[in-house]
Amino acid sequence: TWPSSSSCLKCFSFYIVPCVYKEIPDSPKHLHPHLFAQVWSEQDFQYLRQKLSPTYPAAHYFRSGVIGSGLCVFSKHPIQEFTQHVYTLNGYPYMIHHGDWFCGKAVGLLVLHLGGLVLNAYVTHLHAEYSRQKDIYLTHRVAQAWELAQFIHHTSKKADVVLLCGDLNLHPKDLGCRLLKEWTGLHDAYLETRDFKGSEEGCTMVPENCYVNQRELEPFPFGIRIDYVLYKAVSGFYISCKTLRTTTGRDPHSGTPLSDHEALMATLCVRHSPPQHIPSPSHGPAERSPLTSILKEAWTELDLGVAQARWWATFAGYVIGLGLLLLALLCALAAGGGVREVAILLWTPSVGLLLGAGAVYLFHMQEAKGLSRARAELQHVLGRAREAQDLGPESQPALPLGQQEGDGTEEQ
Amino acid sequence: TWPSSSSCLKCFSFYIVPCVYKEIPDSPKHLHPHLFAQVWSEQDFQYLRQKLSPTYPAAHYFRSGVIGSGLCVFSKHPIQEFTQHVYTLNGYPYMIHHGDWFCGKAVGLLVLHLGGLVLNAYVTHLHAEYSRQKDIYLTHRVAQAWELAQFIHHTSKKADVVLLCGDLNLHPKDLGCRLLKEWTGLHDAYLETRDFKGSEEGCTMVPENCYVNQRELEPFPFGIRIDYVLYKAVSGFYISCKTLRTTTGRDPHSGTPLSDHEALMATLCVRHSPPQHIPSPSHGPAERSPLTSILKEAWTELDLGVAQARWWATFAGYVIGLGLLLLALLCALAAGGGVREVAILLWTPSVGLLLGAGAVYLFHMQEAKGLSRARAELQHVLGRAREAQDLGPESQPALPLGQQEGDGTEEQ
Numbered sequence: 001t002w003p004s005s006s007s008c009l010k011c012f013s014f015y016i017v018p019c020v021y022k023e024i025p026d027s028p029k030h031l032h033p034h035l036f037a038q039v040w041s042e043q044d045f046q047y048l049r050q051k052l053s054p055t056y057p058a059a060h061y062f063r064s065g066v067i068g069s070g071l072c073v074f075s076k077h078p079i080q081e082f083t084q085h086v087y088t089l090n091g092y093p094y095m096i097h098h099g100d101w102f103c104g105k106a107v108g109l110l111v112l113h114l115g116g117l118v119l120n121a122y123v124t125h126l127h128a129e130y131s132r133q134k135d136i137y138l139t140h141r142v143a144q145a146w147e148l149a150q151f152i153h154h155t156s157k158k159a160d161v162v163l164l165c166g167d168l169n170l171h172p173k174d175l176g177c178r179l180l181k182e183w184t185g186l187h188d189a190y191l192e193t194r195d196f197k198g199s200e201e202g203c204t205m206v207p208e209n210c211y212v213n214q215r216e217l218e219p220f221p222f223g224i225r226i227d228y229v230l231y232k233a234v235s236g237f238y239i240s241c242k243t244l245r246t247t248t249g250r251d252p253h254s255g256t257p258l259s260d261h262e263a264l265m266a267t268l269c270v271r272h273s274p275p276q277h278i279p280s281p282s283h284g285p286a287e288r289s290p291l292t293s294i295l296k297e298a299w300t301e302l303d304l305g306v307a308q309a310r311w312w313a314t315f316a317g318y319v320i321g322l323g324l325l326l327l328a329l330l331c332a333l334a335a336g337g338g339v340r341e342v343a344i345l346l347w348t349p350s351v352g353l354l355l356g357a358g359a360v361y362l363f364h365m366q367e368a369k370g371l372s373r374a375r376a377e378l379q380h381v382l383g384r385a386r387e388a389q390d391l392g393p394e395s396q397p398a399l400p401l402g403q404q405e406g407d408g409t410e411e412q
Numbered sequence: 413t414w415p416s417s418s419s420c421l422k423c424f425s426f427y428i429v430p431c432v433y434k435e436i437p438d439s440p441k442h443l444h445p446h447l448f449a450q451v452w453s454e455q456d457f458q459y460l461r462q463k464l465s466p467t468y469p470a471a472h473y474f475r476s477g478v479i480g481s482g483l484c485v486f487s488k489h490p491i492q493e494f495t496q497h498v499y500t501l502n503g504y505p506y507m508i509h510h511g512d513w514f515c516g517k518a519v520g521l522l523v524l525h526l527g528g529l530v531l532n533a534y535v536t537h538l539h540a541e542y543s544r545q546k547d548i549y550l551t552h553r554v555a556q557a558w559e560l561a562q563f564i565h566h567t568s569k570k571a572d573v574v575l576l577c578g579d580l581n582l583h584p585k586d587l588g589c590r591l592l593k594e595w596t597g598l599h600d601a602y603l604e605t606r607d608f609k610g611s612e613e614g615c616t617m618v619p620e621n622c623y624v625n626q627r628e629l630e631p632f633p634f635g636i637r638i639d640y641v642l643y644k645a646v647s648g649f650y651i652s653c654k655t656l657r658t659t660t661g662r663d664p665h666s667g668t669p670l671s672d673h674e675a676l677m678a679t680l681c682v683r684h685s686p687p688q689h690i691p692s693p694s695h696g697p698a699e700r701s702p703l704t705s706i707l708k709e710a711w712t713e714l715d716l717g718v719a720q721a722r723w724w725a726t727f728a729g730y731v732i733g734l735g736l737l738l739l740a741l742l743c744a745l746a747a748g749g750g751v752r753e754v755a756i757l758l759w760t761p762s763v764g765l766l767l768g769a770g771a772v773y774l775f776h777m778q779e780a781k782g783l784s785r786a787r788a789e790l791q792h793v794l795g796r797a798r799e800a801q802d803l804g805p806e807s808q809p810a811l812p813l814g815q816q817e818g819d820g821t822e823e824q
Contacts, residue, residue, distance in 0.1 A: 060792075062785070064781055081566075082792060083563075086500060102774075104778070154566075157570035341753060341756065344756050352767075362478050366478045369478070372475045373474070376475065377495060380491070387490075
């Protein structure tokens with residue numbers, strides 16, 4: 001009763017430019033129906049919008065944080081609905097030289113209707129890595145990957161096709177990437193397509209690119225793959241990636257690259273699927289074992305993060321106590337005379353210390369709450385899997401689980 | 413072909429306690445399948461959880477902010493899934509005496525399966541009002557109401573029944589309340605039920621309650637209604653409120669109230685509905701005119717908020733410049749001798765001024781971005797309504813719109 005024809009019900013191609021320096025290509029060969037880009041400022045977006053409006057009449061810039069997320073999208077088709085979710089955790093405000101905190105990294109959702117299909121397109125940018133050896137943002141990126149996966153899971157329940165594009169700042173085998181793919185059931189266009197052309201191993205940050213920090217890429221001779229096109233079809237549709245292209249370090253016309261990352265161009269094809277091909281709508285693929293172990297791995301990572309955040313909050317609490325003592329001592333010295341000038345001179349740093357420690361205390365308390373929240377969500381999923389296991393594999397085959405969860409008191 | 417029987421497919425009752433002082437009633441008559449409560453701390457939640465676990469085996473506390481949202485839920489039925497969304501804007505960190513900013517006000521989502529029905533239950537708490545005459549949080553509460561409405565809209569597309577319980581800190585006719593109800597299509601249990609017993613006019617903050625600030629309620633002799641039970645059924649179901657009860661200022665046993673707000677108890681009944689009774693699944697009720705005018709009203713409010721946030725950011729920018737000048741002058745005076753001690757003494761306040769102004773600048777920049785985001789979403793909805801109007805009323809009858817939108821350059 002299902003059409004077994006392999007012809008495309010709907011084909012759509014798009015173009016992702018992870019970071020644009022006002023030089024988006026406007027030659028006709030680059031005209032894709034959707035263009036997900038990342039810009040430095042809202043002014044850059046307005047400039048591009050004006051330039052691209054004849055071909056991409058619909059556009060949106062996702063505002064967040066102090067500077068702005070930089071996420072924007074241009075589309076030939078009208079955008080039916082959009083919304084966004086700003087990640088709870090996104091680095092530290094005192095890491096001013098990294099600046100991620102000020103951007104307010106987020107995930108943007110666009111609902112598009114393409115020839116009767118409901119397409120939920122997500123665009124995102126996760127926290128950068130900076131140092132792979134000593135990655136202080138690992139826990140935040142895992143929490144962001146989980147929030148992203150949960151946002152997709154809860155907002156895409158009625159979508160026919162789900163598409164996620166963006167700079168995840170995660171290598172394909174990284175915990176965050178595996179967690180995202182396993183929990184949402186999204187497929188990786190690079191791994192799925194039969195027609196790939198572009199940089200070696202699909203890398204989107206390549207040493208040939210003149211904007212890339214060469215030292216960072218030393219352990220990776222071909223570069224790294226951190227920008228993704230992920231997709232899935234639900235409710236009786238089947239999606240495949242017909243072609244995937246990346247740029248390769250420099251623009252053929254100008255010689256300079258469009259961005260520090262390579263752009264991705266994908267063409268996806270959606271077909272009707274016989275019922276047995278429909279993936280499980282609520283939890284992605286039927287095989288659960290890898291998900292369970294990934295969830296546990298993520299839980300452990302978040303648990304470490306909670307402990308560390310609490311340690312920092314406690315440390316800041318002690319510094320506040322010390323700062324108050326110091327200030328009292330300085331006031332006494334200033335009143336007593338003798339070393340009066342020195343005492344007054346030290347007021348500024350001690351008040352600064354007090355305020356700084358207060359801010360650090362508040363920030364890490366908030367961080368601990370945010371990480372606990374993600375940990376509780378993970379634990380609940382693991383708990384439900386355990387219940388399914390207890391009921392026997394035949395009653396709920398979608399959630400087998402081999403091991404018992406350790407910290408059973410947290411969530412049941 | 414649809415069963416026209418009026419018997420309940422599923423009945424469920426619940427109990428909302430807006431703010432609990434560790435004294436949740438545990439007498440059998442109060443045992444409702446679900447209990448949405450708000451507590452001061454996670455320790456209070458753990459205490460209640462232990463006490464209630466025999467009757468409510470499933471429980472969850474929504475963690476957010478520095479102090480915690482206080483939102484929690486106890487359920488007789490297992491919780492299938494949960495997640496939360498923390499509001500982008502929630503007051504000002506420097507309003508320490510109000511404290512809302514530190515709570516991290518949020519909306520929590522619980523997915524429950526009740527006898528084949530998928531129930532999405534939302535629990536929330538919006539920013540408090542403090543002064544109705546000079547309400548500095550009005551814009552934030554409107555933005556929160558919109559974020560809440562959007563979160564429900566995007567996460568409930570596959571739910572059979574949607575339930576929202578919580579302390580909205582909004583009077584029934586307030587802009588935020590109207591916006592929420594019109595955009596989501598949720599119905600107010602107090603207005604819908606035929607069987608109400610409790611305080612006059614369904615008020616949940618009554619002068620009889622000894623924890624309530626009597627001066628605040630002076631203009632409202634019966635009190636105010638700011639806690640709500642809102643619901644809707646989608647996809648072929650019909651929901652009605654069989655009974656609604658409130659407490660009336662004091663607990664009959666102890667004489668002291670459970671909370672500063674009155675508790676609400678509701679029993680809802682879900683039936684199959686013939687197709688013509690199904691409300692429009694994407695945008696709530698079919699009649700759009702009130703929605704359009706409410707959206708415009710909210711847009712205007714948010715636009716004022718954006719302007720005010722930008723004014724504060726600019727003001728803070730000038731103060732930063734002034735602070736830098738002052739600091740340079742003090743350094744020069746300290747080096748030059750003469751009034752050296754005074755100059756050094758003034759260092760602390762001038763550095764404090766600089767840091768404070770910097771924080772205010774960053775905060776209001778973020779506020780402007782957050783408000784602009786909500787404004788852009790509202791504008792898009794209004795724009796789509798205008799397009800529907802241009803296409804003629806018969807093609808898209810769900811979104812009529814009488815007027816043209818003013819600021820057409822922002823979003824199209």
